Amino acid sequence: MGPELRESIDAFVAEHRVVLFMKGTKDAPRCGFSNTCVQILNSMNVPFADVDILANEDLRQGMKDYSSWPTFPQLYVGGEFFGGCDITVDAFKDGSLKEELERAMLE
Numbered sequence: 001m002g003p004e005l006r007e008s009i010d011a012f013v014a015e016h017r018v019v020l021f022m023k024g025t026k027d028a029p030r031c032g033f034s035n036t037c038v039q040i041l042n043s044m045n046v047p048f049a050d051v052d053i054l055a056n057e058d059l060r061q062g063m064k065d066y067s068s069w070p071t072f073p074q075l076y077v078g079g080e081f082f083g084g085c086d087i088t089v090d091a092f093k094d095g096s097l098k099e100e101l102e103r104a105m106l107e
């Protein structure tokens, strides 16, 4: 991926405390894995930015390199990669997602 794309992702995840790179949008998810993460964040009343990687093929490939993670969704909390769907579901269940979100909101 080029330096410009990298810089724009750096800026976006720094600017938004919680970002979900997903298939579709939070209002119209286009995959069940992405939908699961949207439902979890909504259920926790977490404000988050959604980025539809299906709308930009460069970003779809670029995010895999940027995160060193091969699939979507990709959840960023406090500017750092948190995980995909399975990690987010597990962290929701064990309470660590709530802790991480609270920490990021205080930064």
Ligand SMILES: N[C@@H](CCC(=O)N[C@@H](CS)C(=O)NCC(=O)O)C(=O)O
Residues within 6 Å of the ligand: 023, 031, 033, 060, 070, 071, 072, 073, 084, 085, 086, 087
């Ligand atoms: N086990 C994964 C499920 C997500 C997944 O398998 N995503 C696939 C299908 S939606 C994906 O993003 N493939 C790469 C691509 O479509 O570019 C997780 O925990 O996030």
Ligand code: FES
Residues within 6 Å of the ligand: 023, 030, 031, 032, 033
């Ligand atoms: S789009 Fe088919 S599993 Fe996500």
